Amino acid sequence: VKAAIDADKVLEFDDEGPCIGGLDVADEGKDKHAATVRKGPCVRYCTAWPQGDTGEAARKAIGVFEPFAKRYGRIEVDYDSIGVGAGVKSEVNRLTGAGLMPRGIRFVPWAASAKVLMPEKRVNPFDKDSMLNKDYFQNIKAQAWYQVQQRFWKTWRAVHEKIVYDPGELISIPGDLPERVQLEEELSQAVFIKSTQTLKWIVDKNPDGSASPNRADSLVMAYWPIPSGALRYGQEILGV
Numbered sequence: 001v002k003a004a005i006d007a008d009k010v011l012e013f014d015d016e017g018p019c020i021g022g023l024d025v026a027d028e029g030k031d032k033h034a035a036t037v038r039k040g041p042c043v044r045y046c047t048a049w050p051q052g053d054t055g056e057a058a059r060k061a062i063g064v065f066e067p068f069a070k071r072y073g074r075i076e077v078d079y080d081s082i083g084v085g086a087g088v089k090s091e092v093n094r095l096t097g098a099g100l101m102p103r104g105i106r107f108v109p110w111a112a113s114a115k116v117l118m119p120e121k122r123v124n125p126f127d128k129d130s131m132l133n134k135d136y137f138q139n140i141k142a143q144a145w146y147q148v149q150q151r152f153w154k155t156w157r158a159v160h161e162k163i164v165y166d167p168g169e170l171i172s173i174p175g176d177l178p179e180r181v182q183l184e185e186e187l188s189q190a191v192f193i194k195s196t197q198t199l200k201w202i203v204d205k206n207p208d209g210s211a212s213p214n215r216a217d218s219l220v221m222a223y224w225p226i227p228s229g230a231l232r233y234g235q236e237i238l239g240v
Contacts, residue, residue: 001187003156006175008042011158013167015042019068021077022110022221023061024214025054025085033057034214035064036222039072041151042172046183048215054087061088062095062102069104078221081109110221112141117226138200144224145190145203151223152187171223179215186213 008014017040024034034048045064052060061077069075079088088107095101119134123146137143151171157163158170173180190205190213205213 001152001184003159004152004171004173007155007159007170008172015039017168019072019075020222020225021065021075022218023077023079024217025057025080025088027084031212032214034218035061036218037068038222041167041170046177046179046215046219054084055091058088058091062105065105066102069102074104076106076108078108078110078225082111108226110226112139114140116140116143136201138195138198138202142201142203144220148220148223183215186216189213
């Protein structure tokens with residue numbers, strides 16, 4: 001993760017690509033809402049906040065995303081649509097009906113428990129002996145965290161081993177990002193484990209009772225967008 005800090009400056013690549021956001025809605029207690037914005041391979045904003053119900057969280061998130069919609073003409077936001085996250089759609093619909101929804105922001109539901117994307121493709125597309133996505137990952141959440149992990153791994157190799165990758169496969173986090181340290185910690189705490197029932201890989205985001213990594217979750221959603229909104233930009237966004 002540390003290799004990705006200002007990687008765009010170190011490796012001299014830009015933020016070419018669509019502007020995509022991720023919104024993770026808090027469940028309860030000390031859990032936080034979180035939002036991330038990325039432009040191409042570069043993180044542009046990430047924040048978390050503890051206050052407010054789902055409707056309030058949706059409105060605050062819209063305030064986070066609106067400047068980027070104005071700057072780039074459009075931002076697509078993948079949001080956690082399961083459980084309390086379902087309230088985001090209701091609030092967006094209410095604001096839209098009242099004529100209060102800013103232009104250029106499109107919300108796309110992102111369900112962590114959904115089936116994997118591109119199920120018939122191999123985990124490693126360059127290895128014919130690699131397992132199929134549907135046989136390897138339990139759900140989109142595991143697949144998404146894996147793909148983001150691969151971005152960090154490739155970025156580390158590009159920085160330290162001078163291996164050349166397409167910048168669209170990498171990730172860069174600004175060194176002056178206000179909540180960078182917290183984001184680093186959250187990205188580093190999740191671990192992969194095998195389901196005892198299916199023997200497929202799943203993600204344990206809270207090992208040893210650690211706090212929910214909401215910032216990291218919102219980043220993962222931004223970097224692994226759901227096809228209903230992302231495929232029209234090209235499959236390179238999906239990491240294939």
